[in-house]
Amino acid sequence: MSRAVRTAVLLASFLGMIFLGAAPASAHGFSSVVYVDVTNGDDGHVRTKLSLEYDLFVVSTADASKDDPLFRAGTAAFDDRDDRAMAAAVTAKADEAIRYVTDRFTVSSDGQACTATRAGDFTMGVQEGVPYTTVLLDWTCPRADEHEVRTGLFPDSEGYVKGTKTIVTYEMDGHSGSAALDANMPSFSTAQTWYQRFGEFFRLGAEHLLTGIDHILFLLALIAGSRRPREIVLAATSFTLAHSVTFMLAALGVVDVPARVVEPIIALSIAVVAGWYLFRLWRRGDHATDLETAGHSHFSLDRAGWTRLGVVFCFGLVHGLGFAGALGITEAFSWTLLWSLLVFNVGIEVVQLAIIAVVFPLLILLRRRSPKAGLWATGAISAGVSVMGLVWFVQRVFGL
Template identity: 75%
Template sequence: MSQRVRRSFLWIIAAVIAILGLGQQPALAHGFTSTVYADVASTDGGRLRTTLQLEYDLFVVSAADAGHDDALFRAGTAAFDAGDSHAQAAALEAHAKSAVAYASRRFTVTSDGAACTAARAGGFTMGMREGVPYTTLRLDWRCPQGDDRAVRSGLFPDAEGYVKGTKTIVTYAVDGRSGSAALDAEHPSFSLGQAWYERFWEFFRLGAEHLLSGIDHILFLLALIAGSRRPREIVLAATSFTLAHSVTFMLAALGVVDVPSRIVEPVIALSIAVVAGWYLWRVWRRGDHATELEAPGQGHFSLDRAGWTRLGVVFCFGLVHGLGFAGALGIDEAWSWTLLWSLLVFNVGIEVVQLAIIAVVFPLLVVLRRRSPRAGLWATGALSAGVAVMGLVWFVQRVAGV
């Protein structure tokens, strides 16, 4: 490979890192995205009851804006700033017309395509999720006769300009059928009579999209690939990472662990910098021999001490990433038993995309290293440096709450 080609290759990598870095938000959940939780159940008289849990301050500003209700905005934001849950519920009660109208327009139920009518059931109540206030609103729906009942959610759309990528996680138990679904802007509705494979496909897609849209997780994976010296190492690292984040993902789903996102998110950013920096340290210490094994160990895996240490570090950080994956769906309550199998499929979606990235990128890296070891060293070094810088920037931003 000529010197000019090497320079061009490195410039391309640097440009990609710069573009990804400039276009990336600090990736803090609150204030950029939101998750709505909806439970649908049958009631006496053939009605459906939906129990909505909505992020309080977002609900207030969206409902006030949609209903041109400045009084709701003033009362609701004052109660939010005061941190008074009783005042927050009272603000919504005083302006229930605007609040219920917004929710029932954005979250709807139909029967064979005909609209069901909503009536509020009980008052607003307050609680906490992910460290922020959530309000609960119950609606009873009277539906025309029909077999195909569907739920649609357009709550807190991007067009409002307050958050992006809102998800609505629905659990349901209707007429002897139960399950769950994940709704977003591209897939806003589902049928309560959907087949099990349709429900699982939704969560598989959600898991795949979550990894693809999560630049921090992709950069962590690229750092693993860049620092792997043998195919065996990247396979073991990916397996270790998978096992680790699957453990904490399921523990969070079962309500066993609950770590605030203000802790999880900075550690995820730090893990990116550490894994990338680890490889840079090897390059600095061993130079052209950075991709060589120091003293291969005995046994089936044949890893040296550095390989085993790196595997342990990846496993520990994988535990934290699992909490991040769970946080993407707000999974921090024991009620997630009802979502258990769907969440497993969400996890499978993540893994399929992860393996696809490895299958594409690592063979290219192997070819480059074999054709020109020095070019491979510089390319992986440049990539790791860019990833390490981004990880440190995100770490500082998340610790500072930017």
């Protein structure tokens, strides 16, 4: 086996591992996000405001309580998108609903469990076009300056969603901040340090990219169509800068674009970026990776490079709305959480650069050892990515 063929096999194996690792958990549609605000309540209580995806909440509660009437009433109200009927369905089974929450979401202080009491009625709202139920709980705790919040809501074991995230904002005990909780990091202390808080969001950003097959495919399309390291690094960085802009604007409540618009465009962007390289292969053949006369700017990109960079930046703006939607960010959060979300973006960028650092040198080596094999490999990757992007575009436009 020649060195060029061995390199091609190694490249294909690495990409295969990425696909196999990312495929089971898409960034969109298979997970849920719970939102929790923690504040000091009256009479020394801890007040928590929990917002939970309504249909998931109903199904999970009904399953845990073996309550078929709740399931029938709740799902019928959900199908009709009747807010009053949805709130009434949960309120009629308030004990079961609260039991489901408090069995999986707890507050403690000094190692002692706090006792929860419902404060007010269930209310309805909308996050990214999806009905959410909000419930207020007052927790009676031993007096302490530090509280621990722990969550196990909507676990994978229930079989309905995978990788539930719980985004917590808190302002109490003289501390304020935010936390991102999941099965790997199920709890936090209100006295946690800033670097612990940011570390959680860095990890969340890294996992979000690694478990999002559509974002991985977009990155692979960028890698396959890049001709030299400078191009791919600039493309990935411009993509990160662009999605950071819209991600933060969404977090500030400045922009709010429905998922039914964002998600098809994300799928189309994957197909377009991959198809762009296929078109270049069709027009230029063996010279598809040749550089035109470079400009005299600091980046030394040719016209094709600058055009591609602009297209990637524009699509990055749309992907930022997708990231915001995946975390359910549809209203302004605190400045503390905004800093955490910036760290979330840093986590995405670090993982992008790590993938580039592994894949792109293999691609360059393959192109140098066997230009034909390099063209075939990148063409095959781009064709596969383009087809997947088009399939997703049709599915998301027609709701399949």
